[in-house]
Amino acid sequence: MTENTRPASEMSDDEFAGQFRAWLDANLVGEFAEIKGVGGPGSEHEFFPQRLAWERHMAAAGWTCVGWPVEYGGRGASLSQQVRFHEEYAKADAPARVSHLGETLLGPTLIAHGTQEQKNRFLPKIVDITELWAQGYSEPGAGSDLANVATTARVGEDGKWHIDGQKVWTSLAHLSQWAFVVARTEEGTSRHKGLSFLLVPLDQPGVEIRPIQQLTGTSEFNEVFFDDAVTDASMIVGERGEGWKVAMTLLEFERGVSTLGQQVGFARELEQITRMAHVNGSAQDPVVRERITRAWIGLKVIRAHALRTLADRDPTGGTASAAKLLWANWHRDLGELAMLVQGAESLTGPTETSEGAPNDLRDPENVELALWQRLFLFTRSDTIYGGSNEIQLNIISERVLGLPREARPS
Incomplete structure (x- = not known):
């Protein structure tokens, strides 16, 4: 057993974080230094092959799936150690991960609900990043309302599942080998009844x-x-018709410890925007100063709520919905703040001489947008993907506050 694969339970939080920080310092160099800070929502096209190579490099050193139990290829890291892991990764400005859906969503869901055969088949390939996953939830007629999915699956004469339907907003499906798909498997059912959770090859x-x-x-x-x-037929997770329960388990993992690393990235963006405001003089504007101050306070609120959410499992989903509302609206507003700070320059294309504004000219296929312009445009979707604001507000009002359910078509 190497030092980098020693179970996390044998280390203190500081030792675990220090070991990972030292590994990042020693390995995020050379060809990998060139991809610091690239990728992520709105920029997933950036240097994808290099980021995949980086993540496989992490896997070889035992730094993927650190929160998984040791018997499934993880390090058995505690919740606090996982928080430190994601924060150190973000502080190092390491490239955005390409295996997020497999490592933080599907893997833990299989550990909780999968058969031993499924665990043996899929978990090792998630750990070593040889298979990537996409999420087949949203549909054109259902949007964020997962219970309204219309995609169907039936067992054919060959004993296999046959699937018909359409999914939309499927992140990185064009780069993935598999998708986990929620489909309706029981005729005549509606809403959350009669759904099943299937694992489907995309090729x-x-x-x-x-x-x-x-x-x-x-x-x-x-x-x-x-x-x-x-x-x-074996590619169903959980019991037939009980896919809703499996899907909800997965959504709990979606708003887990990785969000703390996300917030370190948010803090870096705010710091850069604040620096830009001082360089170009817009910080002298009291409106800009107030917006920057509110953004700083908002980020502290997001972190405090996230830590509380991690420490308290909420069966209603209310705290997770509140967390989504907090960060999505905050990040959308940050994109608007970036445009306010830049002023008229935000309406023009990127230039190499825009002092204080770190324009993104690294990708020759997308030089028409500066970094902050892309941030502004993509954050329009933050309040939609991963569960729209409207859906989150419905969850809080109905499940937490006990208000009457919204009228739905029969």
């Missing part, structure tokens, strides 16, 4: 993936069409 004739071009000019989201796509 097959019955699957068509169409990238969606965004305002930023990039295409990290996709439409995915299933036309008699198949997957083996």
Whole structure:
């Protein structure tokens, strides 16, 4: 057993974080230093092959899936150690992860609900980053309302699941080998009843993936069409018709410790915008100063709420919904603040001489947008993807406050 693969339970939080920080300092160099800070929402197109190579480099050193139990290839890191891991990763300005959906969502869900066969088949390939996953939840007619999915799956004469329907806003489906798909498997059911959670290979004739071009000019989201796509009968997680329970487990993991690392990235963005305001003089404007101050306070509130959410499992989903509302609206407002600080320059293309504004000229395929312009445009979607504001407010009002349920079509 190497030092980097020693179980986290044998180390203090400081030792664990220090070991990871030292590894990052020693390894985020050379070819990997060139991809510092790249990728992430709105920028997933950036240096994808290099980021994949970086993550496989992490895997070889035992730095993927650190929160998983040791028997499944993880390090058994405690909650506090996982928080430190994500914060150190963000502080190092390491590139955005490419295996987020597999490592932080599907993997823990399989550990909780999967069969031993499924764990043996999929978990090692998530740990070593040889298979990437996409999430098949949202649909054109359902949006963030997962219970309204219309995609169907039936067992054919060959004993396999046959899937028909359409998913949308499927992040990185065009770069993934598999998708976890929520489909309706029981005829005549509605809402959350009769759903099943299926694991579906994407490289097959019955699957068509169409990238969606965004305002930023990039295409990290996709439409995915299933036309008699198949997957083996064993590729169902949990019991047939009980996919809602599995899907809700996964959504709990979605708002887990990785959000603390996300907030370190947010803090860096705010710091850069504040520096830009001082350089170009807009910080002298009292409106700008107030907006920067409110953003700083808002970030502290987000962190405090996130820590409380991690420490207190909430079966209603209310605290997780509040967390989504907090960070999504804050980040959207940060994009607007960046435009306010830049003033008229925010309406023009990037230049290499824009002092104080770190323009993103590294990608020759997307030089028409500066970094802050892309931030502004992409954060319009923060309040939609991962569960829209409206859905989060409904969850809080109905499940936490006990208000009457919103009228829905019968």
